[in-house]
Amino acid sequence: MTKVRGAQAHAVVTGGSSGIGLATARLLASKGASVSLIARGGERLEEAAAGLRASGAVVRTAAVDVSDQAALTAAIDGFVAEGGPCDILITAAGLARPGHFLELSDEVFRSMIEVDYFGTLHAIRAVAPGMVERGNGAIVAISSATAVLGFFGYTAYAPAKFAVRGLMEALRSELKPAGVHVGCVFPPDVDTPQLAEENLYKPAETAAISGAIKPITADKVAATIVRSIERRRFAVYPDPGIAVLAGLGPLLAPLVRRFVDRRVRRYRATR
């Protein structure tokens, strides 16, 4: 069983300086894990680490871009040399840039895949061999509700998150016999700095479709993630509505598409 409690558990969290990654690191640390945090911005990383250390956690940090495989692997190797084998990997480093398909640059499409997909893949490839060798560990990637059903305005982001979902689905069955747990999280809108940034770029139609849906908190997502590791659940839905959509997908999807098309038509008729 993966160690979640106890001073020896070592959790590596990409995107650990903010939002879902930081909330998950905080919760794991409160259960006795030591945490190793990765993000690009050194200042925010150190602030996050200081907050965790103030409540007694053992914290390591590395300011690295997850899309740089060599740098990321070296950082994770350094954490392992210092803090012991990685028991839990959470890949929360991510980037979301919505917009109208015809207006997004090629660079945006590429960066989503580089950071959201390859950033996840590189981190997993750095820890998976050790976990398989020890016959123990947990790997949880943060995908998105937009990998349950592609959403208006997310033509760059959704494919990257669908790729994460595909990777985790395939990986789950390969690593399970080796005793390694694999999970994939499908959050809806979560109240984090990423969502605030995303809102600056969201097409008006996207907002019109979402209506008055309120974002959930990063702490709620973190609690669902940690519970899913303890219970070894693959698909992690921090919001029950997304769980229903995922479970009844093929039945509900045509209705949801009709609803979305109607909202877009209505919004455009008022312009």
Ligand SMILES: NC(=O)c1ccc[n+]([C@@H]2O[C@H](COP(=O)([O-])OP(=O)(O)OC[C@H]3O[C@@H](n4cnc5c(N)ncnc54)[C@H](OP(=O)(O)O)[C@@H]3O)[C@@H](O)[C@H]2O)c1
């Ligand atoms: N918020 C939502 O509504 C929502 C919904 C569904 C899924 N998600 C996914 O959940 C994950 C966490 O997002 P969040 O909302 O918690 O965002 P957040 O608060 O903005 O945190 C993102 C974290 O990732 C780091 N990061 C971003 N790009 C990176 C890169 N290239 N290399 C290394 N670190 C990087 C950021 O630090 P630096 O910027 O300093 O690098 C930060 O620590 C993401 O994968 C996101 O796509 C979010």
